[in-house]
Amino acid sequence: MNLVESTAERLVLRGTPGGRLAVMALTAIGLALTAAIGYFAFALYDASKGLAWGHMPLALGLGIGQLLFWAGAVTLAVGRLSLVLDRATGQGVYSVRSPIIDAGRPCRFRLENIARLEMTATEEARPEVGDGARFDATVVKLRLLVSRPRRAITLDETQNGNVQRIEKLRDAVANWLEG
Structure with a gap:
């Protein structure tokens, strides 16, 4: 404090x-993870011409990135x-x-x-x-x-x-x- x-x-x-800097780092990591995995998911979707079961690990990673981002954003806001x-x-x-x-x-x-x-x-x-x-x-x-x-x-x-x-x-x- x-x-x-x-x-x-x-x-x-x-x-x-949790400390302002630590929560800001959590938010940034979540945002970076979401952006990187979102890019790779889009590239894989575009290359495979549709959805396949191979997208599931990327979807899981995207969910983890979103979880980290929103946990940090809500803590910073509220x-x-x-x-x-x-x-x-x-x-x-x-x-x-x-x-x-x-x-x-x-x-x-x-x-x-x-x-x-x-x-x-x-x-x-x-x-x-x-x-x-x-x-x-x-x-x-x-x-x-x-x-x-x-x-x-x-x-x-x-x-x-x-x-x-x-x-x-x-x-x-x-x-x-x-x-």
Whole structure:
């Protein structure tokens, strides 16, 4: 999530489920797959002078491309995450609107029920493929832990880099919680 507003009374974070760049990449891959397979399907149809059973794998690939494209497009258009912490009301509100990507459950909580802000780094083992090298990933997560209702709200996450972005968000949220 990105920091949208930080005043003495309010802290507002907003984002896209799955991360905006990752969902944009998903949409682009789906569009490229659809275009490439659509071209080959048209060329095969034109060369064979009609439909044949050989078109079925291309139809399946076209369906997969469309699935990826629409999953990304709908998430970009509709999906939203929001965390609002408000000192005036003493409440925090985590809102989720995501028809496709699971981003947790929405909740309301009192600010005094915030247990802590937690930044963790874990190593995820990625298996070898054939004779290739392993590409293990260092995953860094920033989570807001709430004791009642019991929730772990993921504020940001990165793999193999850009830890400075998460540290900057951690510092902003920690300063607001302390202030």
